[in-house]
Amino acid sequence: LKKIYIYIILAHIIYAQGYYNHPEINWRTFETDNFQIHFYESTEGTAREGAFVAEKIYPFIINLYEYKPEHKTDIIFLDTDDISNGAAYYYDNKIIIWASPMDFELRGSHRWLQNVITHEFAHIVSMQKSMKAGLRFPGAYVQWLGYEEEKRKDVLYGYPNRLVSFAIPGTVVPPWLAEGTAQFMYDDADWDNWDTHRDMILRDRTINNNLLSFTEMNTFGKSGIGNESTYNSGYKLCRFIALSYGSEKLREILINLSSPLQFSVNNAIKKSIGITGDELYEEYKKSLSEGYNLLTKNIKLHISRPNIIVDKGTANLHPSWSPNGNQIAYISNADNDFFSQTDLFIYDMDKNKGESVQKNVVSTPSWNSNGTVIYYSKRAKYPNRYGSKYYDIYEYNINDKEENRLTVDSRGFSPCFIPSDSSLAYLATYDGGQNIYLIDLKSRKTQKITNFSDRRIISNLSFDDENNRLMFDMTRNHFRDIAYLSLEDSVIGYLFENKEWDERDVDISSGKIIYSDDRSGVFNLYMIDEETMKGGYITNVMGGAFMPDMNQFGQVVYSHYENGSYKIAIIDTVNYFDQLQVGYNSDYWQRNIDLTAPMNDQILTADKIYHDDFTNMFISPKVMFDYNTLKLGWYFYSNEIIDRLNIFGGASVNASKDLDLFYIFEFKRFFPTVFAEVYYLTRNLQEKNKYSVYSLDDRLRFRLTQFDFGLRFPLFGLGKLELFSSWQQYRAFIKEKVLDISGLEAGLAYDYY
Known part of the structure; x- marks a missing residue:
């Protein structure tokens, strides 16, 4: 036939989701003793600093887990989107690092590369240590396919209508343990540390009897602060194991999980430390309860009770008074599930109600002089011709209810209106470094007005009208300091600089300086009279107080963390607290006096054109x-x-x-x-x-x-x-x-x- x-x-x-291939990138590569580094023009500085970090932390990680990857680990540095993240592909033995530093309201500020590279390489080593069948066999499958009943004799069988697929994973490590060990890193590592934000989230859950259960810690997929709480709880529990039983027990738990027939972390923990995971969790929970009850005893005696005006949602952030002091612009996830899904809201003091006016806004809103326009940052709805989605600056006209895009692919965020010359300052990121830019709102011309080259983290730009200077937070190692840039003579300096604690979110108006300070172990608002430079705390909260803004009537609006969410709160009348009444202890900051100096050197090895390289061929047996x-x-x-x-x-x-x-x-x-x-x-x-x-x-x-x-x-x-x-x-x-x-x-x- x-x-x-x-x-x-x-x-x-x-x-x-449509993913882009980015053929415009010309990839380069170089090797170090233990890594292969892949980058392109826009990430070269990040890659060379990252390579230095990777080699420095390498021996500490492999010594803790007594394991060395079979081949050199590949590290790929990307900056194609405004994403701040890292990813460890432990079977591929590769790491992807996005160059933009993390600025996240649920974590403290730490220098990016020394933190994220140590974290991801700890994933690589710890997860490979826990593998049941080596690098080539990531798992196996048992599958069943069912069919409709077929009545015709000339047809073999009916249409498939049921599929059951059961995966037998080659690695079984629960999220709390995987992320906890990566954040623990190794003994005495402090590139990431138990900062005040992490402590705030866990303290708040503990005192509100809302700790994640041992079972809940084993999963992601939560809304609000749930996913971050898995990170937080895992980090604290791994620290508890290391301090109570020795850091080698983390390795032993992973070794026990590598047994082919061991699928229970509960049993793996018992084999390692002599008690079950459930019993360990109860010890940990008791330790938290006793510790936080002791630390917060003083707060409970003198606690401040703010006037909460917005409590819907888990992320109500960056409140900003309108020039007439009758409206508040802020961003909120009130209409969404996840913490980062924020929209622009305007709260009307007369109506006692907030209303969403624009979707997907991510940064501090800034008003113009007459209160008719708000400036903010968001990603464009559609990617550019290369497939990248960057932050840009937008304006929203309150009267016309229209949005206008001011920049294209500027990577701009945290805009700040400058009334004196109708210009707008904003921050932008390139190759992991951040700088300040100025856009003339009449000509739409933009100029770069700083030239920081050491990949410091800059955030929270604001304008000090009384001194004609831009204020901003800056991180060079750990925590934030408050710095300024004079628009008179371009001088850059510090308003507050302390290596041992965090000072952030400054607002200067009516002769007052207000900012958030965590030297007591809890973030509270601190107010200083600009003339006398004397002041004190104006809040004493159990959670945290951030992002203050004062209007001409002396009212302070701020973001108040309590019971698992950020809320918008107002202080109508300012009262000062004795510093001995505030937070855990006035000297709590001294626990940070021995933090390690930052790593900002680079490896200058000659690079070459990247040529295709492949991972192992992975095999997953199946029975169907x-x-x-x-x-x-x-x-x-x-x-x-x-x-x-x-x-x-x-x-x-x-x-x-x-x-x-x-x-x-x-x-x-x-x-x-x-x-x-x-x-x-x-x-x-x-x-x-x-x-x-x-x-x-x-x-x-x-x-x-x-x-x-x-x-x-x-x-x-x-x-x-x-x-x-x-x-x-x-x-x-x-x-x-x-x-x-x-x-x-x-x-x-x-x-x-």
Whole structure:
């Protein structure tokens, strides 16, 4: 019979996140003793500092876990989006670092690279230490495929309608332990430390009887501050284990979890320290309760009770008075689930009500002089032509209720209106470093007015009208200091600089300086008379007080952390607290006197053009129950290190020699992803029939072959457009034998179409 080929060209849209390949990037690479560093022009400074950090912390991590990666670990430095994060792919033995430093209201401020690289490499080593079957076998699968009942005799089986897939992971480490060990890092490491923000979240949960249970600590997927609480609780519990039983117990727990049949962290803990995980948790919980009850005893005697005006949502941040003192602009996640999903709200003091006016706003709102325009930062709705989504500066006209974009791909955030010359200052990030920029609102021309090159973290820009200077928070190692930039003579200096505690969120108005200070172990608002430079605390809270702003009537609005959320609060009349009544202790800051100096050196090794490099070929065995037969097989996959090429496939066979084969190839060197897919399936069937007086043995074989080839285009960051061609052949083979007559048999083959 003539073979029939089916060849078609198709197009369809997939409504899922569209990822961009960034072919515009010219990748470079260099090697150190233990790492391969990959970067491009916009991340070279970050990469070279990061390489120095990685080599410095390397021996401490491998000594704690008594494990060294089999090959050099790849570290990839990205800056294609305004993302602040790191990711450890422990089976691939690679780390991805986004260059932008983290500025997050649920964590304290720490120098970025020394923190994130140590954290991610601790993930690499600790997770590889816990693997049950080594680097090549990430897991296995037991699967079952069910079908509709088929009534036609000429159809093998019905349409598949049920799929059960049970993964047997090659690594079983609960989130609290994985993140806790990464934040613990190693003995005496303080690149990340138990700062006041972390303590605030856990203290608040403890005193409100709202601690995550041992079971809840084992999962992510929570809203509000839930996910961060998993990080926090894990960090504190791992510190508790290290201090109470020795840091080597963290290693022993991971070793026990690497046993092929050990899937219970409860039992792994018991084998390591002699008590179950549940018993350990109760010890830890008791320690927290006793410790915080003692530390907060003084606060409870003299606590301040603010006037809460906004309490819906978990992130009500950066309140800012309008010039007439009758409205408050702030950002809030009141209409959303997750902490970072904030919108711009305006609270009307006369109506006692806040209203959302713009979506997806992320930074401090800043009013113009007459209170008709608010400036803020947000990401554009659609990515630029390369696929990047950066922060930009926008303005919202309250009267017209219209939004206008002021910058394009500026990476600008924390805008600050300057009334004297109708200009706007903002912060922007490049290669992990942050600087201050000035935009003339009339000409729309922008100039860079600082040139910090040491990757210090800058945040919370504000304007001191009385002294014609820009105020901002600055982090060079740990915590924030309050600095200024004079617009008269460009002098940069510190208003407050202390290495041992955090001072942030300054507001200067009506001769008063108000800021948030944590020297007592709790963030509270501190007010100083600018003329006498004398002052004191104006809050004494159990949670934390941040982001103050005072209006012309002496009212102070601020963000108040309490019972798991940031709320907007107002102080109508300012009263001072004796510093001995505030926080844990007036000398609590002394616990920070021995912090390690920052790492800001660079490795200047010669670099070269990056050439494709691949991870291991990963194998995942599978057992499948399919149409009442047992199939054995495997999945396999491998990725190019910077994800420029991916392969994925699988194979399975049963006792009837039915084959299921597939192979998927993705090539990402160009703007569209080039992909090819191959599928090959066979089914074998034997039937015994009667024809007249003859006994027949029929052997049937069906073969499906399909090739797909196409291009996948990202669609404005919202989905993907696929253009592809597909070739199919569905062929049947029949071989019939007459059992009663020796040597009498015949066969044929034909195609379905």
